[in-house]
Amino acid sequence: MNWQQTVNARGWKVPFVNKSLFQIGKDLRPRIDAVIMRNSRIPDAAIHDKAFFPWIAELEHNWQAIRDEAVRIRAEDIPSLGDLSFDHGRIAADRRWRAFFLKGYGYRMPGNAARAPVTAALIEKVPGLVTANFSVMEAGGHIPRHWGMTKGMLTYHLALKAPREREKCRMHIEEGETLHVMHWKDGNSFLFDDMYNHEVWNESEDDRYILLIQIKRPCRFWGNLLQNLFLQAVRHSRFVKDIRKAIERGANGTN
Numbered sequence: 001m002n003w004q005q006t007v008n009a010r011g012w013k014v015p016f017v018n019k020s021l022f023q024i025g026k027d028l029r030p031r032i033d034a035v036i037m038r039n040s041r042i043p044d045a046a047i048h049d050k051a052f053f054p055w056i057a058e059l060e061h062n063w064q065a066i067r068d069e070a071v072r073i074r075a076e077d078i079p080s081l082g083d084l085s086f087d088h089g090r091i092a093a094d095r096r097w098r099a100f101f102l103k104g105y106g107y108r109m110p111g112n113a114a115r116a117p118v119t120a121a122l123i124e125k126v127p128g129l130v131t132a133n134f135s136v137m138e139a140g141g142h143i144p145r146h147w148g149m150t151k152g153m154l155t156y157h158l159a160l161k162a163p164r165e166r167e168k169c170r171m172h173i174e175e176g177e178t179l180h181v182m183h184w185k186d187g188n189s190f191l192f193d194d195m196y197n198h199e200v201w202n203e204s205e206d207d208r209y210i211l212l213i214q215i216k217r218p219c220r221f222w223g224n225l226l227q228n229l230f231l232q233a234v235r236h237s238r239f240v241k242d243i244r245k246a247i248e249r250g251a252n253g254t255n
Contacts, residue, residue, distance in 0.1 A: 036226060045175070066211055104133075161206075184208060
């Protein structure tokens with residue numbers, strides 16, 4: 001009898017295990033976020049200063065090599081996020097949003113990493129890495145207004161192949177009464193807190209390619225400890241298990 005069978009047989013309940021992303025957030029996220037923000041080493045802001053994160057410079061320096069790997073894989077070979085993760089539900093209903101995962105919640109995707117060895121090596125140097133993927137928003141794609149999972153993570157975008165009509169491909173990030181309108185430019189990047197409401201449009205005729213990374217928010221001891229516990233629990237949740245299974249099915253050519 002494995003540990004999960006033992007837990008079930010004895011009627012115990014383990015937080016997060018076999019739960020969806022929605023259930024995880026509903027259960028404990030507000031209390032976890034409060035502790036994390038009391039221990040955060042950086043301010044609570046929608047857009048963060050890249051100078052605080054020295055690893056960003058190396059990714060920007062190597063953006064062309066990263067781009068070449070992403071484009072070589074091609075959008076049609078990158079699965080829709082909605083097909084990988086049921087928990088992304090409403091925001092991934094548009095199948096023109098695609099994701100090619102290289103690493104997530106401590107799991108390395110060896111088949112995918114082998115197709116992008118330069119990128120796979122570079123992301124291993126990113127402190128506090130949680131997830132990394134090539135994110136493609138095809139022409140005409142739209143991600144509705146939403147927010148993320150926890151204040152314990154920040155999201156990084158490195159533009160690899162931006163549409164020629166930059167103004168038609170944008171992300172709105174709401175910070176109180178301020179609306180940040182973000183565009184992508186090849187080789188440039190930005191870091192933001194996705195717990196602020198945000199929405200994405202690609203109204204151009206070109207696909208948008210980026211390297212999308214999530215990292216742990218820099219925190220002092222207690223905040224960092226809670227982050228690690230939370231992320232370890234998410235690692236064993238249904239949310240992550242479903243994505244891993246979908247990626248493995250795709251790698252094996254099965255449905």
